[in-house]
Amino acid sequence: MGKTRVLRGRCRTYQYDGAINLIQDDQRFNHGFIIKKFLIAFSDLSSSSAGSKECFAALATHADALEGPVSTVIAWNWDDKRQVAWASSGHEDSFAEATFELVDPTHVVVRDLYLGLSALTATSTNEFVYYVELEQVSLTDNQAVLAIVQEEAQDVN
Secondary structure: OOOEEEEEEEEOOHHHHOOEEEEOOOOOOOEEEEEEEEEEEEOOOOOOOHHHHOEEEEEEOOHHHOEOOOOOOEOOOOOOOOEEEEEEEEEEOOEEEEEEEEEOOOOEEOOOEEEEEEEOOOOOOOOEEEEEEEEEEEOOHHHHHHHHHHHOOOOOO
């Protein structure tokens, strides 16, 4: 079993901040991370701006894998192997009412990891929170090569 690492923080939507680089390539190809959990939520549950509480996000190994047909909104594309996790959150009053989380358990992040988040309606002052739980794993040279090929969206499964 590997070592657990947690990435958490605040962000604005994709239309204001673009893709957020959560993990930068450290040039060590024999260690990687498996995403165990990915959650998002609106940060100010007491806000009266109900529409902007609904949000959806994705994690990807390339920033351009997040962009949807409208450049200000991310798109979920389960066909794109560069997208590796998806989450959404809806709120009613002061409670998170509906959450969705899907993580590709076979993907090992070796290099970069990007977050993109969109909301039904949001202004530049709306902030959202994210939580990403990772398990660090050691890779053989062959496993590292396969993981990097997978990050480049080649069909290795």
